[in-house]
Amino acid sequence: MADCLQLRCSKDAAPPFGQEVREKLFSLRKDLVFANHGSFGTVPRSVSEAQRRLQDEIELEPDKWFKETSEKVWDLAADAVARFVNAQPENIALVANATTAANCVIKSLSLSENDSILIADHTYPAVCHTVEALQESTRAKIISHIFPYPVQSEDQFCATFLSTLESDASIRLAIIDHITSQSAMVLPIRKLIGMCHERNVDVLIDGAHAPGHVPLDLEALGADYYTGNLHKWMYSPRGCAFLYARRDKQDCLRPPITSHYWKRDFRERFMEQGTRDFTPQCCALTAVQFYQWLGDLDSIPRYNCKLLDDAMPMLASMWKTSEQELPASMKAPGMRLIEMPLPKGFKTSCAYDVMKDLAHNYGVRVLLPVWNERIWCRISCQVYCQSDDYVRLGKAVLKWYEANSKNDEA
Ligand SMILES: Cc1ncc(COP(=O)(O)O)c(C=O)c1O
The missing domain is CATH 3.90.1150.10 (Aspartate Aminotransferase, domain 1)
Known part of the structure; x- marks a missing residue:
């Protein structure tokens, strides 16, 4: 069934960027000035068509998909993502979105009232709320890094981060955006991860805006956890994201939905979340092809x-x-x-x-x-x-x- 996901236009030359790409590859309304790709992206027609082909194929014999084929296609898609972000295949699990991935990491931690989580005043609201929910159940503290304004240099930014990090020895996890949502800043994550690791603080990088937007080399980066959306800058259907976890951090991670495979290897745990449509995640395969074909x-x-x-x-x-x-x-x-x-x-x-x-x-x-x-x-x-x-x-x-x-x- 992976054949349906092959990009059909890949033998043609990609059109020049701008109006021609818009008319030939996307469905955006002609009269709309669309300058908000960052929120929900927009899916190219050829990627949506691949998803529909797969859905149609599934309906020919649904049981065959769920019982025999889906795992293989899921694996191919996860492998394509792993190659794209330079991660070991076994360190990448496909999820529906960055919110799910952040929930997974935050809710899998066993924290007590003596522990803290570091967030920032620019952390994405849904992620903040996930931390607040954990606080309600564990009494763990929340420490917030207040961004300097204006940000004058990476060094100045890192100095303010370090001073917050060192203000409390109970911080167990730092949640750091790769690219912030409301302020569109690319944070110096490599330096920030180094600072955290020197102090035995684990790091979750929220890279919701990163795949397709900036180059990624996740194994070299060394974050404990990293999540990225493919449905923003990678042109996948919505509901397509990944969670990276370093090998030594995987055992404790449980998807927010407990289902059949909850005790399997890291990647497989996320595959079966009850009966649902996971064609968006399978389309990561097509989205990576589309991105590479386009430029x-x-x-x-x-x-x-x-x-x-x-x-x-x-x-x-x-x-x-x-x-x-x-x-x-x-x-x-x-x-x-x-x-x-x-x-x-x-x-x-x-x-x-x-x-x-x-x-x-x-x-x-x-x-x-x-x-x-x-x-x-x-x-x-x-x-x-x-x-x-x-x-x-x-x-x-x-x-x-x-x-x-x-x-x-x-
Ligand atoms: C920095 C950041 N984190 C997380 C998210 C949540 O992404 P999703 O809604 O796909 O879970 C977003 C969405 O815009 C975001 O900008």
Whole structure:
């Protein structure tokens, strides 16, 4: 059945990035400026077609899939992911998403009230809540690293992290983002992992935004645990992610759902979670093929980065606001922040409404995260974007600004 997952367009040359990729490979609405790939991604048609082919094949004889074939296809997909992220195959398990992987690690720890978990003020909310839930049941403490603002250098960032790490000797696990969600910062994870390990603190790297966005070499990185989504920057159907665990950390890990295989090897434990559709995870196979066919890590992040390097100063000048201050090494290739132009007295609590207003009435999808008492505009770039998208985005936000300033004056 793995044949259905083979990318059908792989013999053709990939179209040039920009409008042609958008029209030929993706289904995005023509009139939409889509600058929010970072939240839910968008699945290329050829990858969705592979998933549907597999689903159709399964329905010809469902029992055959569940009893005979699924494990083999699952294994092929997990192997493809392991090769892509440079991990030993036995250290990679496929999961539905980064939230599931974080739940697995956090809930498998046996902590007591004498232990602590280190998170940060930029940790993804669902992951924070998982830690809070563990706190309710174990009384373990939560220590939060407050990011410096602005981040001036990796050294400054690491110094503030170290001071939080050293503030409490009871920290057992540090949860560190590879690329933060609300602030789009690439953290110096190699250095941070080193600091934690010197102090016997285990590390879970939350790389929800990393696969396909930045190169990964998980065995060389040496994190105890690492999770990455494939349904963001790797073009897989939603519900496709992985959990890496170093060999010596695997035994205690249990999937949040206990099912038939709970005592098998690390990878297999995650396969059987009750009866469900795990075709998204099997499509990791197709997603890796698609990514490599389209341009791979050589050209995809480079294209996104160049487009944003040009777009951000253009928007800053159009909006008369500033791009987030960050050292070059901490800028994400495909995701950047700029301050939103806001009418006087505009409250940060309105960010969500503004986001909806921009989408419904101005045709642009962006994320408007709030931190450091500001509303930021998080702008994503993907191979289907082109410079004109950012000009349209800029003008749409200005129109919104003008309309809302007039309302203020009225
Ligand atoms: C840093 C980070 N961690 C975890 C997640 C959760 O990902 P998922 O919803 O796929 O579980 C996200 C989602 O955007 C994220 O940005």
